[in-house]
Every structure is written in C-alpha cells, then in structure tokens.
Amino acid sequence: MNPDFLWQEVHPKQWRNKISELIDSGFIYFDFLTGVDRENVNSESNCEVIAHLAQPDLSDSRMIFTQVKSQLASIADLAPASSWYERECAEMYGITFTGGDSRPLLRHEGLGRPPLRKSVVLAARVLTPWPGGAESEIKEDGRKMGNVSRRRQRPPGVPENWLKP
Amino acid sequence: MKHSFIALLEDKCTSCMLCVRECPAWCIHLDSHTVAVTEEGARRPKKVNVLDSFDIDYSLCMYCGVCIDVCPFDALAWDEHRALATTNREDMFLGIEDLRPSDRS
Numbered sequence: 001m002n003p004d005f006l007w008q009e010v011h012p013k014q015w016r017n018k019i020s021e022l023i024d025s026g027f028i029y030f031d032f033l034t035g036v037d038r039e040n041v042n043s044e045s046n047c048e049v050i051a052h053l054a055q056p057d058l059s060d061s062r063m064i065f066t067q068v069k070s071q072l073a074s075i076a077d078l079a080p081a082s083s084w085y086e087r088e089c090a091e092m093y094g095i096t097f098t099g100g101d102s103r104p105l106l107r108h109e110g111l112g113r114p115p116l117r118k119s120v121v122l123a124a125r126v127l128t129p130w131p132g133g134a135e136s137e138i139k140e141d142g143r144k145m146g147n148v149s150r151r152r153q154r155p156p157g158v159p160e161n162w163l164k165p
Numbered sequence: 166m167k168h169s170f171i172a173l174l175e176d177k178c179t180s181c182m183l184c185v186r187e188c189p190a191w192c193i194h195l196d197s198h199t200v201a202v203t204e205e206g207a208r209r210p211k212k213v214n215v216l217d218s219f220d221i222d223y224s225l226c227m228y229c230g231v232c233i234d235v236c237p238f239d240a241l242a243w244d245e246h247r248a249l250a251t252t253n254r255e256d257m258f259l260g261i262e263d264l265r266p267s268d269r270s
Contacts, residue, residue, distance in 0.1 A: 131194045132186035153186060 007063045012073075015066050019051065019075045022062055027053040031061070033075075033085035035068075035093035037118045047093050047117070051075070051082070074100025092116040126162055130155045168228060172244035172266035173219055180214040184232035184241060192225035193232060194218070221264060223248035224257035242266065 010018045031052040038048055046067050054061035066072070074097040076083040086097040087105040094114035096102075113120050132153055154160060180197035196217040201210035226248075233241045244266050251257055 128191060131188075131191055132182060155191070156187065156189075 006061065007065065010064055010066050012066045012068055015049075015064075016073045016075055016078065018064055019053070020078050022053050022064070023078055026055055027060075027062055029054040029056050029058070030079035030081040033082050033089060035089045035095060035116065037093065037116065047095060049089065049095065053079070068095055070094070071096045071098055073098055076100045121162055125155075125158050130158075166243050167245045168230070168243050170244040170246035170248060170267075171221060171226070171228070171230075171233060171264070172242050172246060173221075173261060173264040174240050174242065174266065175216065175219070175261055177238045177240035178216050178219065179238055179240075180216050181237070183235045183237065187231050187235045189229065189231060190225045190227050192222040194220045194222070216261070218260060219264065220258050220260050222258050224254045 008018075031054055033049065033051040036048040036050060038046070046069065048065055049068050049072055050063060050065040052061060052063050072095055074082075074086055076086060076097070077099070083101050084105060086100045087103065089095055090097055090100075090102070091104050091107045092114055093116055107115075132155055180195060182195060185193045185195050196219075197214050198217060199212045199214050202213050203210040230243070233243065246267050248257060248259065
C-alpha cells in the first residue's frame with residue numbers, strides 16, 4: 001500500500017464527488033467516518049472529517065479528509081453504512097450533514113454542546129480537585145519551616161481557566 | 166508480565182509527584198512531608214521527602230501505565246496482582262500496604 005495515496009485531503013465541496021469517485025473505482029467497503037477537532041481549545045472554527053474506504057479484499061484503501069466549518073454534504077446515499085457514523089459525528093462534533101439522517105444516535109436532544117469538541121469543558125475536570133496540586137510541607141521537629149511554594153502547577157492538557165481558583 | 170496491577174515499591178519512591186501530575190485519570194493521590202536532616206559536618210540541614218500516603222483509585226485507573234513510564238526511580242511497576250472487585254467505590258482506593266508487589270506482600 002502506497003502511503004502517499006492513503007491520506008488525501010479534499011475541499012468540503014468536493015467531498016461527495018470524491019467519495020462517489022472512489023466507490024466507482026472499486027473502494028466499495030466503507031469502513032468508518034469520524035471527526036477530529038484539531039483546533040486549540042478556544043476556537044470552534046474548524047473540525048476535520050475523515051472517512052476510510054477500502055477495496056473489498058482490503059488490498060488498498062483511502063483515508064479521505066476535509067476541513068469543515070459546520071456543514072458537510074451527507075454521503076449516506078452513496079455509502080449507506082456511513083449514516084450511523086454521520087449521526088454520531090453530528091452529535092459528538094456538532095457538524096450538520098446536509099441531506100442525511102438528522103436524528104440523534106446516542107445522546108438526548110438538547111443535552112448541551114457536542115462533547116468531543118475541545119472547547120467543551122469536561123465537568124469532572126472543573127469539579128474535581130487535581131491531586132497534582134498538592135505541595136509538600138517542610139517540617140522540622142513538627143514545626144513548619146520556610147515556604148516551598150514553587151511555580152503553580154497545572155494539570156497537563158487542562159486550560160488554566162477550567163480549574164477552581 | 167501481566168498488566169493487571171500497578172504496584173508501588175515504597176522504598177524507591179521519593180514523593181516527587183511526577184506520577185500524580187502525569188496521570189490522565191487523576192487517580193493517584195500522594196501525601197508527603199519534608200524533614201530537614203542535619204548531617205554532621207554539613208553547613209545546612211538536608212531536606213528529605215518522607216512519603217506519608219500513596220493511593221491509587223482503581224475505580225478510575227485505566228491501566229495506561231503513564232505513571233510507570235514517568236517514574237524516574239522505578240518505584241512503580243506492573244504486577245500480577247489484581248485490584249479485586251468490591252461492592253463499594255471506597256474499597257477500590259488502595260494505599261501503600263495494598264500496593265505492595267506480589268513477591269513482597
């Protein structure tokens with residue numbers, strides 16, 4: 001398998017054309033479709049959508065990806081297996097697949113913002129005190145000696161304003 | 166070696182907190198204090214960390230092994246023990262005594 005051909009980026013407007021083209025050239029096994037939020041935690045502008053299609057004997061496959069603002073044309077009529085993935089992607093990443101099935105798959109409607117976006121605050125990270133924040137005290141004969149407070153530590157991957165002051 | 170348990174070798178731990186800070190599940194809790202030890206001939210007392218408690222909350226641990234990787238003193242290791250099923254969450258909180266490796270307990 002040639003890795004140069006494995007990953008191919010397409011413009012969102014070419015999404016359906018590209019998938020249709022691949023299906024016509026024998027990539028009829030639709031493996032999966034998913035979203036990836038590559039933005040930093042404060043931006044909501046873009047989300048990537050990736051689809052993987054393969055030859056039925058798995059001799060060759062393609063990862064097609066595109067940068068999406070908020071809408072993308074559904075490919076459910078071209079590859080019916082993609083319908084569930086699109087519904088999952090819609091509720092987890094907040095992407096609207098136009099022309100697809102818009103029913104929620106796992107989450108209740110109106111349950112808040114799409115949870116797999118990086119900008120969504122994980123409630124447990126706000127409510128739970130971080131165990132790594134504890135500092136040790138210096139004691140000599142049971143009495144506190146000096147101040148050991150170093151630079152304030154932050155948990156890796158958690159934005160500063162998420163933590164309790 | 167089975168990756169079924171993370172054991173603590175208490176005597177190697179220096180309470181550096183690296184495992185606690187790197188744990189993505191926030192399941193390690195460590196408490197320590199520093200004692201100033203005055204050695205003969207030394208100009209200033211030496212500060213030594215003393216481990217008071219070390220707990221892994223096995224109801225949160227996802228066995229990723231990051232703590233084992235980051236420990237600079239190899240005080241954490243995979244072990245063949247298991248964190249046994251319990252009827253309440255508090256019992257999944259294992260301390261220094263419970264975290265001994267299988268060949269030492």
